[in-house]
Amino acid sequence: MKSHAKVVIIGGGVVGCSVLYHLTKFGWTDVVLLERSELTSGSTWHAAGGMHTINGDPNVAKLQKYTVDLYKEIEEYSGQNIGLHMTGGVMLAATPERFDWLKGIMAKGRYLGLDAELITPSEAQALFPLMDASQFVGALYDEVEGHLDPSGTTYAYAKSARKNGAEIYTHTKVEDIVQRPDGHWRVITDKGEVIAEHVVNAGGLWAREVGRMVGLELPVLAMEHMYLLTDDMPEVIDFNEKTGKEMLHAVDFDGELYLRQERKGMLMGTYEKACRPWSPKQTPWSFGHELLEPDLDRIAPSLEVGFEHFPAFANAGIKQIINGPFTFAPDGNPLVGPIRGMRGFWSACGVMAGFSQGGGVGLALANWMIHGDPGFDVFAMDVARFGDFATLAYTNAKVQENYSRRFSIRFPNEELPAARPLRTTPIYDVLKAEGAQFGASYGLEQPLWFAPEGVRDAFSWRRSTDFDHVAAEAQAVRDSLGMMEISGFAKYTVSGEGAEGWLDRLLACRIPAQGRMVLAPMLKEDGHLIGDFTLANLGGGEFFIAGSGVAEDYHMRWFQQHLPEDGSVQITAHGPRLVGLSIAGPNARACLQKLTDHNLDAEAFRFMDIARMDIGMAPALVGRVSFTGDLGYEIWMEPHHQRYIYEALREAGAEFGLTLFGLRALNALRLEKNFGGWAREYRPIYSPWEAELGRFVALGKEADFIGKEAAKALKEDGGKMRLRAFVVKATDADVIGDEPIYHDGKVVGWVTSGGYAHASKASVAMGYVPKDLAEVPEGWGVEILGEIHAARLQRHPLFDANGAAMRG
Numbered sequence: 097m098k099s100h101a102k103v104v105i106i107g108g109g110v111v112g113c114s115v116l117y118h119l120t121k122f123g124w125t126d127v128v129l130l131e132r133s134e135l136t137s138g139s140t141w142h143a144a145g146g147m148h149t150i151n152g153d154p155n156v157a158k159l160q161k162y163t164v165d166l167y168k169e170i171e172e173y174s175g176q177n178i179g180l181h182m183t184g185g186v187m188l189a190a191t192p193e194r195f196d197w198l199k200g201i202m203a204k205g206r207y208l209g210l211d212a213e214l215i216t217p218s219e220a221q222a223l224f225p226l227m228d229a230s231q232f233v234g235a236l237y238d239e240v241e242g243h244l245d246p247s248g249t250t251y252a253y254a255k256s257a258r259k260n261g262a263e264i265y266t267h268t269k270v271e272d273i274v275q276r277p278d279g280h281w282r283v284i285t286d287k288g289e290v291i292a293e294h295v296v297n298a299g300g301l302w303a304r305e306v307g308r309m310v311g312l313e314l315p316v317l318a319m320e321h322m323y324l325l326t327d328d329m330p331e332v333i334d335f336n337e338k339t340g341k342e343m344l345h346a347v348d349f350d351g352e353l354y355l356r357q358e359r360k361g362m363l364m365g366t367y368e369k370a371c372r373p374w375s376p377k378q379t380p381w382s383f384g385h386e387l388l389e390p391d392l393d394r395i396a397p398s399l400e401v402g403f404e405h406f407p408a409f410a411n412a413g414i415k416q417i418i419n420g421p422f423t424f425a426p427d428g429n430p431l432v433g434p435i436r437g438m439r440g441f442w443s444a445c446g447v448m449a450g451f452s453q454g455g456g457v458g459l460a461l462a463n464w465m466i467h468g469d470p471g472f473d474v475f476a477m478d479v480a481r482f483g484d485f486a487t488l489a490y491t492n493a494k495v496q497e498n499y500s501r502r503f504s505i506r507f508p509n510e511e512l513p514a515a516r517p518l519r520t521t522p523i524y525d526v527l528k529a530e531g532a533q534f535g536a537s538y539g540l541e542q543p544l545w546f547a548p549e550g551v552r553d554a555f556s557w558r559r560s561t562d563f564d565h566v567a568a569e570a571q572a573v574r575d576s577l578g579m580m581e582i583s584g585f586a587k588y589t590v591s592g593e594g595a596e597g598w599l600d601r602l603l604a605c606r607i608p609a610q611g612r613m614v615l616a617p618m619l620k621e622d623g624h625l626i627g628d629f630t631l632a633n634l635g636g637g638e639f640f641i642a643g644s645g646v647a648e649d650y651h652m653r654w655f656q657q658h659l660p661e662d663g664s665v666q667i668t669a670h671g672p673r674l675v676g677l678s679i680a681g682p683n684a685r686a687c688l689q690k691l692t693d694h695n696l697d698a699e700a701f702r703f704m705d706i707a708r709m710d711i712g713m714a715p716a717l718v719g720r721v722s723f724t725g726d727l728g729y730e731i732w733m734e735p736h737h738q739r740y741i742y743e744a745l746r747e748a749g750a751e752f753g754l755t756l757f758g759l760r761a762l763n764a765l766r767l768e769k770n771f772g773g774w775a776r777e778y779r780p781i782y783s784p785w786e787a788e789l790g791r792f793v794a795l796g797k798e799a800d801f802i803g804k805e806a807a808k809a810l811k812e813d814g815g816k817m818r819l820r821a822f823v824v825k826a827t828d829a830d831v832i833g834d835e836p837i838y839h840d841g842k843v844v845g846w847v848t849s850g851g852y853a854h855a856s857k858a859s860v861a862m863g864y865v866p867k868d869l870a871e872v873p874e875g876w877g878v879e880i881l882g883e884i885h886a887a888r889l890q891r892h893p894l895f896d897a898n899g900a901a902m903r904g
Contacts, residue, residue: 097265097287102126103465104283104292106270106306108135110143110246110450112298113253114458117170120260122462127262128290129254130283132269136250137384138300140450142420144323144365145249146345146356147452148185148241150212153476154204154834154846156429159456161210164240166455167249174255179245183356185345186220187236188227190405194349195234196557197505199882202236206836206879207846212238214882224344225335226355226362231405241345243356244451253458269381273309279439294465296442301379301421303431303445310438314431314479315486316446317495318374318421320388322395323365325358327413333360349503351401361415366398367502374421376492390417424448426486426494426515428502431479432457433464436653443479453477469620473781480650483671485539490515507555508832509562517541521583521675522738530756533562538646540672542584543758545569557881558829559852562760567854570764572755573724574855574895577683579745580757582730583675583738586648588641588655594664595637600799602658603631604784604807605792610635613704613719615792617784618654623806625787627651628778632706632719640706640717642730644774658802675738679745680728680765682901683752688718688729690748703903712744723762725769725893726901760851767853767860768895770821776833776849777819777862783807786815786864817845818870819862822887823894824850824878826859831880837863838877838884844869847878856894861887 102124105112108131116129131137147164151157171178189195198214205212213236220235221227254264265287272284273295283290297314299306307314332343343357354365374388392399403410425431425446430453435441444461447453457477460470475481497514506512511534517524519540528534532543533553545562546569547553554561572578590599600607605616610633618627627647632640643651652669659665679687689696694709701707706719714737722728733741746754770788772778777787784790784807795808824831831850836843845865853860861878876887896902 097268098128098263098290099288100291101128102292103128103294103296104281104290105129105296105298106283107131107138107298107300107302108254108264108266109138109140109298109300110136110250110253110454111300111444111447111457112296113250113257114454115296115298115444115461116257116262116264117253117260118458118462119465120257120262122466124466125261129257129262129264130268130270130285131264131266132381133384134266135254135264136247138302139420139422140246140250140300141385142387142418143246143450144356144363145243145246145451146354147244148238148345149210150187150201150205150238152201154208155473156453156476157204157208157210159460159472159474160452161208161240162459163452163455167244170252170256174252174259176248176252176255177245178249178252180242181244181342182240182242183342183344184237184239185241185347186224187238187347188220188232188349189234190232190348190350192233193505193557196881198234198236200835203836203879203882204834206843210238210240212236224346226331226343226406226408227346228405228407243345246451249451270306270309273306275310275438281440294440294442296444296461298444300445301383301423302381303423305379305381310441312435312438313488314443314445315426315482315491316423316431317376317492318379318423319495319499320372320374320419321365321422322390322417322419323363324414325363325416325418326361326409327415328360329362329408329412331408332357332362347503348402348405351405352398352503353402355406361412362409364402364409366395367499368395368398369500370394371496371499373492373496377488388419388421390419392417422448424495424499426482426491426498428498430457430477432461432474432477433470433479434653436480436649437656469622469780473779475650475775475779478650480653481646483538483649485519490518490539507557509553509560510555511535511544519672521581521672522735523581523742526739526742527581527756532758535759537584538648540584540645543581543756545758545760546756563852566760566764569755569757569761570854572753573681573726573757573761573765575681577679577681577687577749577752577754578757578761579677579679579749579754580762581676582678583672584645585676586643586645586651587670587674587732589668589670590639590641590665591637592665593637594660594662595639598660598665599631599639600797601801602655603629604794604801604803605631606794606797607631608633611705611707613706613721616641617789617792619784619801619803619807620780621803621806623803623810624780624783625778625789626654626780628774628789630719630721634706647774673735674732675735676730676732677738677742677745678722678728678730679749680722680724680726682727684727684729687745687749687752687754691744698904711741714740716741722902723771724765725771725895726765727904728902761854763851764854767821767851767862768856769893770862770890772819772862773849782817782864783810783815785811786817786819788819814867816867817864818867819848820865820870821890822861822863822876822878823890824859824861824880824887825885826880829880830859831861831878835861836879837861837865838879839865839869839872840875853894858894860890860894
């Protein structure tokens with residue numbers, strides 16, 4: 097066994113072998129894979145082997161398409177038969193709500209180049225005659241679906257990697273991982289040790305155990321998963337003989353079933369409600385090529401639906417029941433990327449859909465390791481989307497919820513209840529008593545809207561029970577005064593003698609003067625966005641940064657990667673240790689002035705000023721800024737002062753009719769200002785000029801900030817796309833994100849976010865369109881639930897186009 101390698105990959109399943117292959121494909125050949133048993137010995141060998149390109153997240157769908165397209169390449173290159181069957185597939189909807197969901201999935205596919213088609217139940221039955229068309233209202237046909245041999249595919253990756261120079265050691269168990277003072281890793285096995293610059297945890301069922309070797313508790317849990325194989329079915333044989341084709345894949349979401357042909361019979365699998373975790377605290381190292389005891393009673397409800405929806409199964413004999421463990425993250429997506437604070441340690445685990453996503457995961461991780469960037473927007477798979485709140489118990493609760501709902505509809509206004517509430521602020525109970533309807537973001541409960549007694553969300557793709565109440569909240573801000581909790585934003589303090597110089601190199605903006613704030617884009621080496629913040633100079637070498645709450649771990653990883661080694665800069669992520677309130681509206685100044693001696697006159701405390709001041713008796717940090725686009729203030733305080741300041745503001749604001757508002761009203765208000773947000777309008781795939789943030793990039797400043805030279809080239813080139821806002825002639829539903837944008841009947845762009853801008857009484861969509869069309873006012877359309885609605889380019893904000901309200 098080699099004693100040194102550039103990369104050691106732990107785990108010989110399809111994901112580990114894919115990472116190995118992609119590293120060698122891109123030129124890193126000094127790479128080693130260690131497997132405690134044989135390749136495929138974890139979940140891979142008993143997988144059903146299905147793959148498809150459809151995914152609710154378009155960025156994940158792109159990687160799934162790459163994975164499927166890759167299979168012929170690795171089969172030819174390796175000489176290993178992978179048993180590829182490209183049959184096509186149908187996704188079936190038994191309810192109108194599910195059919196609406198399929199319409200949205202098809203729409204997303206339009207701008208991704210995925211060729212899917214909505215069809216009637218009878219058309220679906222012609223393609224898949226085992227179904228009873230009367231049980232369904234519609235279907236989605238996708239020709240890029242199929243299945244393969246899991247073991248053959250894994251060995252194809254492995255043989256291709258070996259052909260490129262990689263080495264694979266089976267029956268080599270990793271027993272410990274220790275980082276040396278020089279940053280390299282000692283990977284200690286029962287056959288000796290390997291010193292590596294990089295270690296990839298592709299441990300699958302043992303990913304938790306591998307993580308624990310370096311003090312990391314990964315949010316991943318294995319679930320028992322069952323599928324059955326039938327005896328030969330006359331209906332299948334007859335279809336094969338008459339058409340010369342295999343049966344299609346089929347997914348029956350309402351029955352929680354997936355089906356495909358297996359030899360002359362069928363495979364039927366289920367994501368049952370009565371799910372069961374496997375080995376929830378520790379995976380035994382002795383587990384290998386074994387199956388778990390079947391439990392037909394647990395999946396009986398799904399099978400009963402299956403027999404009703406697919407009558408031929410009622411007469412089919414069961415040849416075998418496969419019950420094996422598969423790993424899941426709390427949201428069902430993989431855990432991929434570098435681990436914060438552990439240089440050279442990478443995650444490639446939680447990849448439940450290994451044969452749909454394994455190739456894309458390998459591609460992204462290899463790009464990331466070699467080039468410092470995954471080459472795609474992979475935040476939906478990034479391990480950094482979970483913070484320390486994702487404990488073992490949290491993970492176990494959320495994974496079970498996710499598994500049991502894998503084929504359930506997740507409506508855009510639906511908040512899932514498992515593992516909640518976990519993180520709350522000091523005024524959580526107060527807001528709840530006021531009717532707050534909460535959502536959880538990065539584990540923290542945040543008010544979405546405030547409901548009168550007896551009113552709750554009715555989950556829907558269309559405007560729902562919250563519509564009029566959110567409208568009232570938004571209008572109250574525009575008319576007079578509103579208050580919301582803002583503790584969910586990420587908050588950081590940067591200090592130390594080197595703080596200003598470091599920030600000048602890290603951020604693309606100019607460093608503000610003491611007592612001032614500025615919008616601060618942060619760029620990657622390629623000049624594209626990796627963050628957008630508000631940066632405040634508090635004086636004395638101390639700076640305050642506010643940004644996206646869900647990206648706290650993501651951005652802390654980037655900050656820490658770039659910290660100077662001399663200790664001259666310290667950065668702290670405050671999380672719930674610093675909380676906040678925001679007031680906004682024409683009477684915001686009058687309300688706040690009643691509580692402080694600090695002069696808040698327009699000239700004394702200008703837009704984008706920030707200062708420490710007492711609010712009543714409590715010290716706070718107050719910035720004159722608001723994401724509503726109105727006159728407003730963000731007020732930050734320690735948790736033990738939040739209730740006091742909240743009550744003081746309620747009392748001071750009573751004469752102005754102060755109204756509580758939540759994130760849904762905030763969304764409505766920021767749409768009126770064409771304000772974008774991180775992870776939607778601002779992503780690592782966009783340049784600042786495409787995202788309309790170019791004016792905040794200080795190319796002329798002296799500091800050589802990250803991405804500066806690339807940004808100059810991007811500005812000159814101009815990029816391909818532009819972020820724009822549209823007013824849509826919608827009816828009873830608004831965009832939620834990822835819908836296609838049309839111009840003159842052709843798909844030219846995509847929606848990033850949107851909704852109803854209540855105060856302006858307009859349905860608004862924000863999204864990216866080609867640069868050469870970005871100033872054309874007419875000819876636009878936006879697809880919502882399968883229907884194209886006329887839209888008008890809204891180049892200037894609907895509210896306060898010249899910014900007088902927030903600056904006055």
